[in-house]
Amino acid sequence: MSGVSAGSLLGRMIREEYRLHSELFGDRFAAFPLLVAALSGAGFWLLTLTDVGVGAVAAGLHGLVFFFGLQVGSIGLVGRDALRDVLGDVTLLVFSARTLPVTWRRLLAVFLLKDLIYYSVLFLGPLAAGYAVFAVTAGVPVGDVGLLYLTTAATFAYGAGASLTAAGVATRSRIARLGLLAGVVAVTTATVAGRVDPVALSPLAFYESPSLATAAAGFGPVVVLSVLGPLTFRPADGGAARSSPDRYSRVRTLLSDDTGVATRSTLEVARSSGSVWKVLFSMGVLFGVTALLVREVGRATALDPSPGIAFGTLLGLGAFTTYSWVTQFDDRREYLRYPLSMDAVFAGKRRAFLVLSVPAGYAYLALSLLWIPLSEVAIGAVVFPLVAVYVFGVTAYVTGLAPNELLFDTPLFAAFGAALALVSLPLVVAALTHTEAPTASTRTALAVAVLGAIVGVVLARRAGPRWAAKGR
Amino acid sequence: MPAIETTDLTKRYGDVTALDSLSLSVAEGELYGLLGPNGSGKTTTIEILTGQIEPTSGTARVLGADPVADPLAVRESVGILPEREDPPSFLTPREYLQFVGDVRDLPDVDDRIDTWADRLGFRDTLDTLSTDLSEGERQRVMLAQTFVHEPDLVFIDEPLVNLDPIMQAEVKDHLREYCDRGNTLFLSTHFLEVAEQLCTGVAILRDGRLVAERDPRELGPDERLLDYFREEVADADGERRQQQTELAAEPTERDA
Numbered sequence: 015m016s017g018v019s020a021g022s023l024l025g026r027m028i029r030e031e032y033r034l035h036s037e038l039f040g041d042r043f044a045a046f047p048l049l050v051a052a053l054s055g056a057g058f059w060l061l062t063l064t065d066v067g068v069g070a071v072a073a074g075l076h077g078l079v080f081f082f083g084l085q086v087g088s089i090g091l092v093g094r095d096a097l098r099d100v101l102g103d104v105t106l107l108v109f110s111a112r113t114l115p116v117t118w119r120r121l122l123a124v125f126l127l128k129d130l131i132y133y134s135v136l137f138l139g140p141l142a143a144g145y146a147v148f149a150v151t152a153g154v155p156v157g158d159v160g161l162l163y164l165t166t167a168a169t170f171a172y173g174a175g176a177s178l179t180a181a182g183v184a185t186r187s188r189i190a191r192l193g194l195l196a197g198v199v200a201v202t203t204a205t206v207a208g209r210v211d212p213v214a215l216s217p218l219a220f221y222e223s224p225s226l227a228t229a230a231a232g233f234g235p236v237v238v239l240s241v242l243g244p245l246t247f248r249p250a251d252g253g254a255a256r257s258s259p260d261r262y263s264r265v266r267t268l269l270s271d272d273t274g275v276a277t278r279s280t281l282e283v284a285r286s287s288g289s290v291w292k293v294l295f296s297m298g299v300l301f302g303v304t305a306l307l308v309r310e311v312g313r314a315t316a317l318d319p320s321p322g323i324a325f326g327t328l329l330g331l332g333a334f335t336t337y338s339w340v341t342q343f344d345d346r347r348e349y350l351r352y353p354l355s356m357d358a359v360f361a362g363k364r365r366a367f368l369v370l371s372v373p374a375g376y377a378y379l380a381l382s383l384l385w386i387p388l389s390e391v392a393i394g395a396v397v398f399p400l401v402a403v404y405v406f407g408v409t410a411y412v413t414g415l416a417p418n419e420l421l422f423d424t425p426l427f428a429a430f431g432a433a434l435a436l437v438s439l440p441l442v443v444a445a446l447t448h449t450e451a452p453t454a455s456t457r458t459a460l461a462v463a464v465l466g467a468i469v470g471v472v473l474a475r476r477a478g479p480r481w482a483a484k485g486r
Numbered sequence: 487m488p489a490i491e492t493t494d495l496t497k498r499y500g501d502v503t504a505l506d507s508l509s510l511s512v513a514e515g516e517l518y519g520l521l522g523p524n525g526s527g528k529t530t531t532i533e534i535l536t537g538q539i540e541p542t543s544g545t546a547r548v549l550g551a552d553p554v555a556d557p558l559a560v561r562e563s564v565g566i567l568p569e570r571e572d573p574p575s576f577l578t579p580r581e582y583l584q585f586v587g588d589v590r591d592l593p594d595v596d597d598r599i600d601t602w603a604d605r606l607g608f609r610d611t612l613d614t615l616s617t618d619l620s621e622g623e624r625q626r627v628m629l630a631q632t633f634v635h636e637p638d639l640v641f642i643d644e645p646l647v648n649l650d651p652i653m654q655a656e657v658k659d660h661l662r663e664y665c666d667r668g669n670t671l672f673l674s675t676h677f678l679e680v681a682e683q684l685c686t687g688v689a690i691l692r693d694g695r696l697v698a699e700r701d702p703r704e705l706g707p708d709e710r711l712l713d714y715f716r717e718e719v720a721d722a723d724g725e726r727r728q729q730q731t732e733l734a735a736e737p738t739e740r741d742a
Contacts, residue, residue: 256615262581266588274588278577285576285615343574350538352589353562486540 027128045424047140054144076218079166083173122244134167168217175239182246275362279340300332301378320448321386322393323459327441329375330401336371344415357478400463407470408433410477437466489514489670495544504530506694517665519681520674522691528674565632569643575617579627602630621648639670682711
């Protein structure tokens with residue numbers, strides 16, 4: 015390769031990322047790390063009021079960061095088309111392999127490294143700062159906080175690498191996709207059956223018990239996936255023009271869709287990078303993390319959380335990613351040119367959202383029958399779609415057709431987070447107190463979920479007029 | 487009744503006046519061109535007339551309807567082609583036009599799609615994902631969605647962009663025929679020769695204000711719309727720049 019060194023590329027990509035966020039969110043962007051620090055500090059303080067120990071909090075934090083890494087790494091699933099539709103005519107350095115004498119793999123490897131550095135400073139740093147206050151007051155040595163920062167950063171890279179590798183494998187062939195799905199199911203099943211301990215193969219193992227052996231076992235997979243991701247991933251652009259038989263009429267009939275909005279959104283999700291697999295994949299990750307958290311909380315505390323309520327709540331919250339998928343190619347201005355009310359647009363979006371997210375969530379709940387009782391799965395099956403309806407309503411009302419603007423838009427992020435917490439916190443408490451009062455906690459969870467769904471429906475109905483008026 | 491009529495139409499964004507007291511009237515069957523440099527208010531005018539944004543003050547009527555009070559009624563009866571707009575990336579042109587047919591509740595959509603694909607020459611790519619089309623092919627699809635419901639009035643922002651010379655000539659012919667059938671076309675363009683060849687009336691905007699209206703057919707043999715445009719826009723800009731230069735050159739108290 016001539017000309018551009020990896021270091022130079024890295025510096026330019028970091029600058030590019032910062033400018034992109036500054037351009038998108040203006041001055042508010044600078045406040046985002048402060049908000050993360052404040053929220054994490056407040057969250058850890060709330061945890062001190064419960065019996066949850068420091069170890070469980072650290073484990074939960076690693077799980078959260080792993081999930082965040084997966085989301086960030088899903089650029090492979092999102093693809094350049096989505097970036098163009100979300101950000102307009104933006105050309106990022108990572109997509110410049112055609113014009114610069116740099117290979118795509120090298121660009122992608124540097125891009126991953128840039129993400130690791132950028133988010134370690136802007137997100138993981140504030141998170142660790144919030145944790146430090148909690149940990150030090152709980153008697154944790156300061157050195158352990160530094161160690162936690164290191165292992166969460168590695169966990170972030172683990173998630174991003176896993177996501178990119180999965181996307182890379184998924185773009186190869188249908189058989190590769192099926193193999194990937196089978197692998198995820200096998201690992202999840204082996205984990206819940208107690209045959210595999212994924213924690214032992216993650217940086218959390220090193221945090222819990224630092225040694226050469228845990229370093230090798232914990233950081234090894236991170237290195238492997240960080241190399242495999244850029245090696246396996248192939249950009250979606252280029253190649254021969256892709257033809258497609260007319261699926262529109264068939265899908266429209268299946269969905270009983272009058273306006274065509276739901277049909278169009280569903281087809282866009284199915285045909286863009288990652289196809290409908292990305293919905294299944296993102297929910298699967300959340301499902302796995304929830305299973306792990308429920309198990310860890312059960313081990314680390316005297317609590318025995320309700321898996322049904324936990325799965326229903328977190329899968330419902332995770333449906334937010336499906337909202338992102340069904341709106342990722344939208345531009346509100348386009349709909350303003352049609353004789354179509356914004357009410358009708360959001361109704362179409364809701365239909366596509368439910369059609370994609372509900373079967374995916376139910377598939378995982380069905381899988382959970384392997385190790386949790388039917389009565390618990392039934393609770394999850396009721397809670398999950400109700401929470402998903404709430405999530406749809408809140409997201410549509412707060413963000414309209416641009417949910418990605420939540421990222422780094424501090425006031426919007428705070429409003430959205432608070433709205434989700436209103437429903438998710440009582441549900442989490444209900445899940446945690448299930449052992450002590452099973453009937454009361456189940457009733458509470460169902461009541462909260464039903465109430466949330468009602469609020470969600472109302473908010474979804476108001477989203478149309480709100481966004482029609484906005485900007486006119 | 488005029489197809490379009492505006493009175494003192496004004497749009498402000500904070501301290502910036504994007505459109506300043508625009509009053510104009512476009513008769514039915516006219517091919518009306520809106521000219522002006524970037525930021526002169528052309529797109530704002532079209533967005534107000536099609537009910538996409540509301541004016542700060544003033545009134546507008548489009549085919550007898552009020553785009554502020556009833557934007558859906560206006561959008562139902564007009565076609566809109568914005569500048570630099572592509573069909574949805576992951577639909578084929580056929581599927582996109584089916585979607586437009588659903589949104590507009592059109593009968594015989596498949597026949598209409600075939601007609602427009604033949605007329606604008608994209609039958610071969612009807613089932614290709616739009617993301618894989620060339621820019622010119624995408625523009626043809628966008629032109630088709632503008633006309634597929636056979637509207638009485640069409641708003642077009644730069645109709646010939648990305649088209650090859652042969653297709654440009656065909657589209658010009660189509661636009662003329664469209665107006666010959668009694669329909670109205672409201673065209674915004676930077677290309678003066680397009681306005682000169684096509685339009686039956688042009689308005690020149692500068693800084694949101696209407697500075698001149700002309701019928702290009704009335705231009706003398708030695709006259710060109712470009713000269714007229716220079717006179718109204720470029721010279722005015724030159725004067726302004728000159729004034730700014732002079733102001734900057736004046737000695738300030740500190741210099742003194």
